[in-house]
Amino acid sequence: ITEIELSAANHSNTVSEIESSLEINEEKEVEKIKERQLVTFILEGEEYGLPIESVREVLRFKEATEVPGSPEYVLGLLSIRDMILPIVDLKRLLEIENLSHHREPLFQSEDQRIIVVDIENILIGVVVDKIQQVLRVGEDKIEPPSGIFKKNEDDPLCGIVKLNQGDRLIMLLDGKRLIPEQKLKGIRGMVDESKEYLNKEETEGEEIQMDEIQLVTFRLGKEEYGIPINDVQEINRLTTITEVPKAPDFIDGVMNLRGNVIPVINLRKRFGLEDTEKDESTRVIIVNLEDRLTGLIVDSVSEVLRLAKSSIQRPPRIIKEDVNIQFIDSIGKIDDQRMIFILDIEKILDIKERGELREFSERDMHNKE
Structure with a gap:
């Protein structure tokens, strides 16, 4: 009887071990599928990324109408499907390039694109040098940015994606914090003034977007x-x-x-x-x-x-x-x-x-x- 009990106890332990192993494997599997989908792009030779949920659309580059007195990072306004879209030079906004001239013309190429992002219910187009790809990355590939990468507390950099054993780095930007609050207020005021001038109702744009x-x-x-x-x-x-x-x-x-x-x-x-x-x-x-x-x-x-x-x-x-x-x-x-x-x-x-x-x-x- 003792041998049978011992055998049963061993069997019970083995089953428990297997169940524990399965639970661990299931947890690992859950961890494995935690991914983020990003739109990646190039700025001055470096690769950046935005969460795809922040991106409304990606457009070919078009010349915007300049607005007198606007900040140097605002290229102007663009009318897209009865919608007023402020266009921002992301390199100037993030101070990636040396701005020796206030209104130096933006270099244009076939690869340039406008990424339309939604920041606090304002649609803003940001100009990038080139769209790289849309990809999914595991959360384990994203590391918090060190002080070397972040310039100041307003910097929208929220993570560093390391791929190919660290040979490929993607600077992950927070779409909601892409433009500091004070600058965002200025852009919002510019859009509102333009809507009044063009006699565009706010609800008109919202109805179009819903359909x-x-x-x-x-x-x-x-x-x-x-x-x-x-x-x-x-x-x-x-x-x-x-x-x-x-x-x-x-x-x-x-x-x-x-x-x-x-x-x-x-x-x-x-x-x-x-x-x-x-x-x-x-x-x-x-x-x-x-x-x-x-x-x-x-x-x-x-x-x-x-x-x-x-x-x-x-x-x-x-x-x-x-x-x-x-x-x-x-x-x-x-x-x-x-x-x-x-x-x-x-x-x-x-x-x-x-x-x-x-x-x-x-x-x-x-x-x-």
């Missing part, structure tokens, strides 16, 4: 496409694609996304377009297909923008010779010169192909194990 869709837009050849931002997990530069034997035709191969091997679809091939050489502009948009992370290779990512739903319409049966209607959900018109084909990612693969993607992912996971 909008947010898109990530990208190019394939001469055409511009869009994917609802809620369908986009992140946007990365193209890394090494590994070909896999017996992969479905629509899969170029697999890529490593922070330790996860994910299938990659070449949208040019998928849409029946001629394939081209990849270059610095090539991007991989990560989406969720069949509950699996999947990469979509595109020629370049244009911007993140908001489009009024009134500007969106159902596509006709025939659009253009090089645009396949089966993948298109709707068409957005920004003006007479610019049209965006909005994709439904569920239509990118048919039922049979979705099954093939599922089987491919499961087979690849099995091989990895």
Whole structure:
């Protein structure tokens, strides 16, 4: 009886140990999935990031109308979809470059973008040299900034993201504290005065914003496409694609996304377009297909923008010779010169192909194990 009791006690201890181990593993798994999604960009050769929840949209750079007597970091005002948008030079605001002249012209390039941020219910456009990517990083990769990095108590720097064993550093900015309170009051007053001058009601802008869709837009050849931002997990530069034997035709191969091997679809091939050489502009948009992370290779990512739903319409049966209607959900018109084909990612693969993607992912996971 003693042996049986001892055996039972040992069994009970073993079960407890296993349960404890499982609980620890579950806790580790919970910790593992704590991530933050960032929009990263370049300023004077250094990489910075903003939490994606602070970013309303990303626009191509446009000249703003100067406002007499405005601070040196305010480039002017821009009218976007009946909305007055103050434009701020982020380098001047953060005192990253030497300001020897009060109104030195801003150097312009094709890569420059305006990131629209919401700070205390004021939409403000900040000019950056270049958008780098949209990515997810684990909380364990973010360290508090040391005194070396922070200039003063108003500095919006809230963390340092260390990637690739510290070879890649991203200065994480607090979107809510991007502009100090006193400077923000001045910008708010400037916008209010402009609205009065243009006879724009505050409610008009709010109603327009409520009836909008947010898109990530990208190019394939001469055409511009869009994917609802809620369908986009992140946007990365193209890394090494590994070909896999017996992969479905629509899969170029697999890529490593922070330790996860994910299938990659070449949208040019998928849409029946001629394939081209990849270059610095090539991007991989990560989406969720069949509950699996999947990469979509595109020629370049244009911007993140908001489009009024009134500007969106159902596509006709025939659009253009090089645009396949089966993948298109709707068409957005920004003006007479610019049209965006909005994709439904569920239509990118048919039922049979979705099954093939599922089987491919499961087979690849099995091989990895």
